Amino acid sequence: xxxxxRTLRDRQRSSLxxxxxxxxxxxFSVAFYPTVKGQADIDEIVQDLPASVxxxxxxxxxxxxxxxxGYLQARLFSSLYPAILVAxxxxxxxxxxxxAEEEGAMELLLSNPIARHRAAIERFAAMAAILAALxxxxxVVLAIAGAPVGxxxxxxxxxxxxxxxxxxxxxxxxxxxxxxxGAWTGRRGTALGIASGIALAGYLGFGxxxxxxxxxLIEAASPWYWYLHENMxxxxxxxxxxxPALVISLAIAAVGVAKFSRRDLR
Amino acid sequence: xxxxxxxASLSKTFGSLRAVDSLTLEVRSGEVFGFLGPNGAGKTTxxxxxxxxxxxxxGIADVLGCSPSDPAVRSEIGYLPGDLKLPPGYSGRDxxxxxxxxxxxxxxxxxEELCQAFDLDDGRPIGELSTGNRRKIGIVxxxxxxPRLLILDEPTAGLDPLLxxxxxxLVRESVNEGATVFLSSxxxxxxxxxxxxxxxxxxxxxxxxxxxxxxxxRARHRLRFHxxxxxxxxxxxxxxxxxxxxxxxxxxxxxxxxxxxAVLKAAARLTVxxxxxxxxxxxxxxxxxxxxxxx
Numbered sequence: 001x002x003x004x005x006r007t008l009r010d011r012q013r014s015s016l017x018x019x020x021x022x023x024x025x026x027x028f029s030v031a032f033y034p035t036v037k038g039q040a041d042i043d044e045i046v047q048d049l050p051a052s053v054x055x056x057x058x059x060x061x062x063x064x065x066x067x068x069x070g071y072l073q074a075r076l077f078s079s080l081y082p083a084i085l086v087a088x089x090x091x092x093x094x095x096x097x098x099x100a101e102e103e104g105a106m107e108l109l110l111s112n113p114i115a116r117h118r119a120a121i122e123r124f125a126a127m128a129a130i131l132a133a134l135x136x137x138x139x140v141v142l143a144i145a146g147a148p149v150g151x152x153x154x155x156x157x158x159x160x161x162x163x164x165x166x167x168x169x170x171x172x173x174x175x176x177x178x179x180x181x182g183a184w185t186g187r188r189g190t191a192l193g194i195a196s197g198i199a200l201a202g203y204l205g206f207g208x209x210x211x212x213x214x215x216x217l218i219e220a221a222s223p224w225y226w227y228l229h230e231n232m233x234x235x236x237x238x239x240x241x242x243x244p245a246l247v248i249s250l251a252i253a254a255v256g257v258a259k260f261s262r263r264d265l266r
Numbered sequence: 267x268x269x270x271x272x273x274a275s276l277s278k279t280f281g282s283l284r285a286v287d288s289l290t291l292e293v294r295s296g297e298v299f300g301f302l303g304p305n306g307a308g309k310t311t312x313x314x315x316x317x318x319x320x321x322x323x324x325g326i327a328d329v330l331g332c333s334p335s336d337p338a339v340r341s342e343i344g345y346l347p348g349d350l351k352l353p354p355g356y357s358g359r360d361x362x363x364x365x366x367x368x369x370x371x372x373x374x375x376x377x378e379e380l381c382q383a384f385d386l387d388d389g390r391p392i393g394e395l396s397t398g399n400r401r402k403i404g405i406v407x408x409x410x411x412x413p414r415l416l417i418l419d420e421p422t423a424g425l426d427p428l429l430x431x432x433x434x435x436l437v438r439e440s441v442n443e444g445a446t447v448f449l450s451s452x453x454x455x456x457x458x459x460x461x462x463x464x465x466x467x468x469x470x471x472x473x474x475x476x477x478x479x480x481x482x483x484r485a486r487h488r489l490r491f492h493x494x495x496x497x498x499x500x501x502x503x504x505x506x507x508x509x510x511x512x513x514x515x516x517x518x519x520x521x522x523x524x525x526x527x528a529v530l531k532a533a534a535r536l537t538v539x540x541x542x543x544x545x546x547x548x549x550x551x552x553x554x555x556x557x558x559x560x561x
Contacts, residue, residue, distance in 0.1 A: 002367045010355065104351025107319055108407075112368040113341035264320035 003109070003119050007126035011092065015130050018088045022134055023141045025084060029075045030145040037150065039066045051211035056203070060231050068153045069233035072160065078228055081138070082167040086199050088134060089175025092127040094191035096120070097260060098182025106186075107265055117261040124179050124253050131175060135168030159232035166227040166241030169249070173223055174199050176249035180256025186266040270295045270415055270446040276325035278311050278470075285311040287470040288325070293448055298441055300461030300478075301450040304556060308470040309450040310348055313419050316448075317345060330415055341369050344408035348419035348450070350400060354393030358386060358403045362410060369411045377410040383432060397424045409436060416440060416447045422456055434459050454552050466555050473555050485551045487526055490542035491518040491533055505532045 036042055042065050046054065054060075058078025063070040097120055100106040109119060139161065146152055152160070174195050182191035206224035219225055226240050270293050278286040286308040293299040303309050314320045316327055318334035332339040352361065362377050381388050384402045392400060401424045408416060416437070422430045437447055437460055451457050457464055464481060466473045476484075486509060491497065497518035502511035506528045509521040518536075522529050 002364065006364050010353075103353075104349065105353050107347060108345075108351065110319065111317060111340060111343070111345040111347075112365055113337045113339075113370070114368055115337045118337075262321075265314070 003122035004126050007123050022084045025080050026141050027145055033071055033149050033151050036066050052207040055210035056207035068151050068155045072233045073231045077163050085167050085171035086174045089131050089171035090178045090195040093175035093178030094182050094188050096123040096127050096179045098191040099188040101186040102188050117257050120183055120257045120260045139164045155233045156236040158237040162237030162241055163232045169242035169245035170223055170227045172249045173245040176252045180252045183256035183260035272328040274326045277323050279323045285470050289472050295446055297462045298447040298460045300457035300464035302457050302464055303467035305452055307467045342414040344413035344416045346404050346408040346418045346421050350404040352392045356392055358388030365407055371411050380406045419450045487522045488544050489520045491538050492540040494537040505529055
């Protein structure tokens, strides 16, 4: 576990900055809830937006943005909240092997008696552990800050937890892609580019396809659909928001580790 | 005599480039084995195969009786890369503790001794250190666990002469304690000072493996006579063993292959004030190897 713990220590400072950005955004969003609480005129404004834009903004039929559940979905879960988690996971994932190898630090590490796959797994795991801590921390921040302003009125606690887990799993999936591409190629830029491209395509694809009336199979191709298609704050927890992303993340990471343990170092 | 390291017909190709071609080497236990070649000869690629960083395209490498891809063998290896890249945020101490834990030891007296010997402040972040000090960190991490086998790639590049001297003392001390050293370099002087045997490699091909003694015996000698009168180089050209004879003012320079006896006898006719034997004899044979194989 040496590589795991050392990687956690190495990323300590940058993780604190990510936590500050994430928690700061959440507090900012929560603080604005009282200004829109119970106001119906915002719903009238957003009604005129195209359906795809509504989907991207987390606006769903029959759920007022002025309600707690509508506000959570629109201002938090469909907004910068998952984006910050995804951005963190992609940069952390790309650095797990890709950056370290590109900087030359990986070769010196592997001159020690540690197997390649072990080094990669421990560094991936450290990335996932920090992501889990950020996600869990965001849940705590939301719980503490949201209750006094009535952000949980008529809201399913399990659903909110499920949405938070879903955002974490979505981020993990993109982090695993970045980590795996980095482990496959040994290049940070490639890892960042591919993972970010997939994140952006998935997000925009989710918005466009949600209004095009496509078969579910195509619509569900975007991981953002799994996470965002249902307002869990109202409908309660679901598995599709986090389980598929988690399983696929593990599979993608495993492919990256397998390739890394066989290929030549750069 | 046991073999600490052996490669059997080791080859590595990158696309159409054959970086190492059917290289067969055997390093004996307790020796300093010099691995000499110009830049781009395939030295580092060979070392990276021995460390398991790259896989041979064909052939087998045997390091301390194991495959290089077996991580356990690396606890017995001290490795100093030619292109040393250290994490800039770590201090030397951070790195030593981390690698020490990975190698499964926690006796820090040796590490402290090494830091003292090299006058290294291991508390400062590596990013703030000079090239020479970073190199020292590389040396300490390679030697700190008293490895059985040291694989050193251009070890004294970037070290000042005093530190080079200290490094050579450290290598000798390690060998006295039973370590085997594989020393790669493009500089003859570095290898000459330490190696028992030398392999010369060029464009991925092994040109020669010889002891330093054999190399020296094969070497040409350069003699420089400082005389009172103007010497006549023509008189030296027919002397047995003479490759060339030239003069400039009162200095006669004669290059001899093999014994210098006949030349000394011929020079007895001159009034010699001083004789110089510039120490570039091995450099000559080294260059000769390169030229011959280029033809």
